[in-house]
Amino acid sequence: MELVSDVGWSNFTLAALARNQEIEELELESLFSDKVGLLQAFSEFIDEQTLANLDSDIFDPEIPIRERLLEIMLVRFDVLAPYKDGVCELLKVTGKDPKMFVVAAKAIKISMRSSLETVGVSTRGIKGNIKIKGLAVVFLFGMRTWSKEEGRDITATTRILDDRLKWAESLATSLGMVEEKSGHDL
Numbered sequence: 410m411e412l413v414s415d416v417g418w419s420n421f422t423l424a425a426l427a428r429n430q431e432i433e434e435l436e437l438e439s440l441f442s443d444k445v446g447l448l449q450a451f452s453e454f455i456d457e458q459t460l461a462n463l464d465s466d467i468f469d470p471e472i473p474i475r476e477r478l479l480e481i482m483l484v485r486f487d488v489l490a491p492y493k494d495g496v497c498e499l500l501k502v503t504g505k506d507p508k509m510f511v512v513a514a515k516a517i518k519i520s521m522r523s524s525l526e527t528v529g530v531s532t533r534g535i536k537g538n539i540k541i542k543g544l545a546v547v548f549l550f551g552m553r554t555w556s557k558e559e560g561r562d563i564t565a566t567t568r569i570l571d572d573r574l575k576w577a578e579s580l581a582t583s584l585g586m587v588e589e590k591s592g593h594d595l
Contacts, residue, residue, distance in 0.1 A: 410451070410495025418502045418509075423447065445512050448499070451492075452516035456523055458488045467527060475574045477528040482548060482570050485520070486555055486563055497556045521545045536586055543581065547573040 412429050413421050421444055427434040441447040462484050467477050489496055503509045521544040522532045532541055550573045555566040581587045 410492035412495075414494035414498050418444075418498055418506075445508060448509075448512055449516065452520070455485065455488055456520050459485045459520075460523070460527065462488060463527070468529075470529065474528050474530060475578050478524060478544065478547075479567075479570055479574055481524045481527060482551055483563070483567060485524075485548075486551070486566060489555075490561060493556075500552070500556055517545050517548065518542075521548060539584075540581070540586070543577045547577055 412426055416425065423437050423441060423444060424434050426447070427437045430437075441450060459481065463481065466472060467480060469477075499509070499513075503513045518541055521541045522537075525532050525537075525540055525544060530540060531537055547570060551566050551570040554569045555563060558565055578587065
């Protein structure tokens with residue numbers, strides 16, 4: 410991601426990455442079909458690292474789902490932090506590049522599905538798709554705020570995520586997707 414930040418996505422190539430990392434270009438090309446394939450692998454890496462860095466209380470059913478989802482998102486932003494400049498560069502081009510947009514949308518859908526399933530929320534059927542898309546909206550609000558924050562302090566990101574998760578929970582409750590008292594059926 411450092412190279413993406415330095416040269417920009419449009420100038421980023423697998424050949425440039427191979428030179429930068431001092432590895433054979435053919436070796437890199439055998440792993441990734443193109444730079445978008447590398448981006449998909451990066452997304453999978455972030456998902457794996459997010460899950461690996463979660464505290465065991467993420468599975469505690471006594472903790473409200475909203476709080477556990479907030480924790481997952483905050484861990485995700487912690488994992489993304491070392492790559493922030495490159496991620497922010499990717500955010501700039503995603504809206505302008507249809508292929509990037511599709512790849513990013515798919516990656517976010519996979520990540521949000523994983524987040525919901527980690528805390529025990531079903532993602533099956535139409536209701537499941539609504540939950541995934543709702544959490545994706547929350548995440549994107551957080552991403553926009555995070556991209557503007559300086560340094561490692563993510564107070565504003567935490568606040569927006571918490572506010573938007575409360576909004577999503579309220580909306581899900583009004584749509585009958587959550588039991589009001591328990592909050593455990595999102």
